[in-house]
Amino acid sequence: MLKVGITGGIGSGKSTISKIFELLGIPVFYADDHAKKVMTEDPILMDAIKSTFGNEAYFDDGSLNRKYIAHIVFNDANQLAKLNAIVHPATFRAFDIWAAQIKTPSYILKEAALLFESNAHLMCDKTIMVYAPLQMRISRVIARDGITKAEVESRNSKQFDDELKLKMADYVINNDDTELVIPKILALHEHFLTLAQAQ
Secondary structure, three states: OEEEEEEEOOOOOHHHHHHHHHHOOOOEEEHHHHHHHHHHHOHHHHHHHHHHHOHHHEOOOOOEOHHHHHHHHOOOHHHHHHHHHHHHHHHHHHHHHHHHHOOOOOEEEEEOOOOOOOOHHHHOOEEEEEEOOHHHHHHHHHHHHOOOHHHHHHHHOOOOOHHHHHHHOOEEEEOOOOOOOHHHHHHHHHHHHHHHHHO
């Protein structure tokens, strides 16, 4: 089974494009959603978070104290790196378990904001970068999430810059309103089906 990673900067439209692949019948693993799940379901990870950040990281009912964690890691790159270093492996485990349950003979997608930053691309056979210019992405996120430009820029700063990701990716989907994305997605879909059959 072919494993394809898909990423892009905040506001690039990677989730929307992933949903189009889903409409084509392709299973998609949304890494950020699974990362939130494993933080309250993976006992190894939960123990690691408590030992790193203290028992206050969780409420008595077992739910994550997100405000407490956010306060620690928000403006501290070292603390954020510590959190990522324990969450990413747990998300990798969740992906392996999820992929093992998929019975499709063709391919699957792993959608991840930090695909390259977390080295998750090493678990994939091919990678896609969804590209849109920074100012366009900022405008989209402000409109979508109702947050400030500074907050968008802060989130974006946690990711590799676009130039590096464009070099690392095997394929690029331009989502900058200059060309139609559906034909590109359909072409990649057929390409991946062919690659999967050749495995």
